[in-house]
Amino acid sequence: MKELTKAEEEIMQVLWDLDAAFVKDIIDQLPEPKPAYNTVSTIVRILQQKGFVGHEIQGRFHKYHPLITKEAYTKSLMKGFVKRYFSGSYRQMVSFFTQEDKLSLNELEQLLKELKDKNP
Incomplete structure (x- = not known):
């Protein structure tokens, strides 16, 4: 599993907390200063390409949801960390x-x- 950037992880934390959200909902949960709508939208699309996020269309908008649980990501991240820094x-x-x-x-x-x- 690929490792997330800091910005991607921040978005995933919101999606894991909310289970599903529109870009506007994600922005509402982020700390000040709030990123631009287009910035968050781009990050969410990158997360989709990486296989972390799926969506369903509701009207004119996409509602995004995590495809990978926080636990699965944490487990993968920790395994990689232990492998890289502590010889497994x-x-x-x-x-x-x-x-x-x-x-x-x-x-x-x-x-x-x-x-x-x-x-x-």
Whole structure:
């Protein structure tokens, strides 16, 4: 799966939150300063070409919806990140962040507990 640019990811975050939206609705959800209508429309069309977004026609307008879930994108992004920076080793990644962020033993144990609860 292709990685999104910052602008594309910002648009996808809105679509994931709203499930479906017109360009105007997307703009309404973006922070100030609001991008131009044509800018957002162009980004949405690029997302369509990349296979992230689909649309249905409603009157004169297109209503856009995500074709890929946020979870699927996050999983793909994280796999690529671990592969590129940690030779595909999640153990190396956790070790790096444990040392870098100075995680306490208690925090690490809590993280392990949460992971075990999610994956019995």
